[in-house]
Amino acid sequence: MALKSLLKNSGLALLGRVTRRCVVMLPQEARSESEIFDLRAPYSADDPLRIELRETIPGSITATLLEYKGHFPTGRLWESSPFKYAGPCDFVFSLSDGMVHIAGHSWGKAPVPRSRRFCWLFTLSSEDNLKRSRMTGHYFKVSNRVNDAQYFQGDNYVNHKLQSIGEHARVIELMRQHGANDPVLEIGCATGGLLEELDKKRIQSYGLDISEWAVEKAQEKLGPDRVWLCDAEAKSYPEALLRHGPFGTLVLWAVFEHFRNPFGVLENLTRFVRLGSTLLINTTNANSLCHTIFGPEWEGFFDWTHLGVEQVSVAALARELPRLGWRISEMSTHLTWDGNADPTRATLREWWAADARFRRMLVERDLGDLITCVAVRE
Numbered sequence: 001m002a003l004k005s006l007l008k009n010s011g012l013a014l015l016g017r018v019t020r021r022c023v024v025m026l027p028q029e030a031r032s033e034s035e036i037f038d039l040r041a042p043y044s045a046d047d048p049l050r051i052e053l054r055e056t057i058p059g060s061i062t063a064t065l066l067e068y069k070g071h072f073p074t075g076r077l078w079e080s081s082p083f084k085y086a087g088p089c090d091f092v093f094s095l096s097d098g099m100v101h102i103a104g105h106s107w108g109k110a111p112v113p114r115s116r117r118f119c120w121l122f123t124l125s126s127e128d129n130l131k132r133s134r135m136t137g138h139y140f141k142v143s144n145r146v147n148d149a150q151y152f153q154g155d156n157y158v159n160h161k162l163q164s165i166g167e168h169a170r171v172i173e174l175m176r177q178h179g180a181n182d183p184v185l186e187i188g189c190a191t192g193g194l195l196e197e198l199d200k201k202r203i204q205s206y207g208l209d210i211s212e213w214a215v216e217k218a219q220e221k222l223g224p225d226r227v228w229l230c231d232a233e234a235k236s237y238p239e240a241l242l243r244h245g246p247f248g249t250l251v252l253w254a255v256f257e258h259f260r261n262p263f264g265v266l267e268n269l270t271r272f273v274r275l276g277s278t279l280l281i282n283t284t285n286a287n288s289l290c291h292t293i294f295g296p297e298w299e300g301f302f303d304w305t306h307l308g309v310e311q312v313s314v315a316a317l318a319r320e321l322p323r324l325g326w327r328i329s330e331m332s333t334h335l336t337w338d339g340n341a342d343p344t345r346a347t348l349r350e351w352w353a354a355d356a357r358f359r360r361m362l363v364e365r366d367l368g369d370l371i372t373c374v375a376v377r378e
């Protein structure tokens, strides 16, 4: 594997030098539209899941149901028998009993996936001898469920602890660049990963979180008088926490979009910091390119606890922060954020990874999916 990727990378680098082009490898689906099975499939799945198969070329079609193993849809759960495809029709999958129908015919019974995300893979061998295939990406909708172990290790994150490690260094580096002081208050501190890293730097820090499960883990790790179970939207916070204020830095990393009233929460929190303190926010951007393109199927809606995701954008932060007494010293967007395995959705992720011009275009126009914002209390 390592040899294959070494050969690929040196081959690409050589080709780039010879042609003076930036050489990029794309997946096979990028080759030709005629190989991409035409369909319309919803990302968030209602029961039953209904997929419009729109290919007009007849042939023999099979469908494979895939569940996620970690980050990838590699578990083959069920494969249909071949079906004589005559043209556009509906494919219907019952999420309650697994019954599968195509063009009104019963196509068998598949197991209902246990992972929150799942995919269907359609393959059509058509009479013009072209193979058309298409992976669709779906997730089960969730509502009114608390942030328990399942949220952090399966339903929303594959493994939050591992997935958030890279973010701690970013926060600490931003604190250094902006001369941020302790004590630090982290809102939505989860299992206390950032607080633990701040300990290593001898930076005094405290946290609160709404998740009982996460706060218990954080308290086990960090000891007493560091992390409190508290809804940041509540009017009052634990006295024992506020005794450590006024705070020199407020960190809201991947939590601002969770609040029903994000700017109301910030207004309340502003009372607990001192003049000159630093605010670090990393959040979602409701005005991103991906939200514009995918609308209600935007990745920002995957997490059912993103209660205020539509209210947060670069424009909203630029308007509200000064009103609440914060001067913005740095704000920019980054990333095209998309977890859908459908190859037509993967394009934006791949452009972001491959093309500096695309990244620059998004950043210059505040069109990335995530916002990082640093502000100072005046």
Ligand SMILES: C[S@@+](CC[C@H](N)C(=O)[O-])C[C@H]1O[C@@H](n2cnc3c(N)ncnc32)[C@H](O)[C@@H]1O
Pocket (backbone or CB within 6 Å): 147, 164, 167, 187, 188, 189, 190, 191, 208, 209, 210, 211, 214, 230, 231, 232, 233, 252, 253, 254, 255, 258, 259, 305
């Ligand atoms: C996406 S995680 C981010 C965790 C951590 N800040 C990070 O960057 O890894 C969001 C965290 O905010 C917490 N949270 C969501 N709504 C909250 C609220 N109203 N008050 C306090 N914490 C909240 C969740 O329980 C979760 O731990």
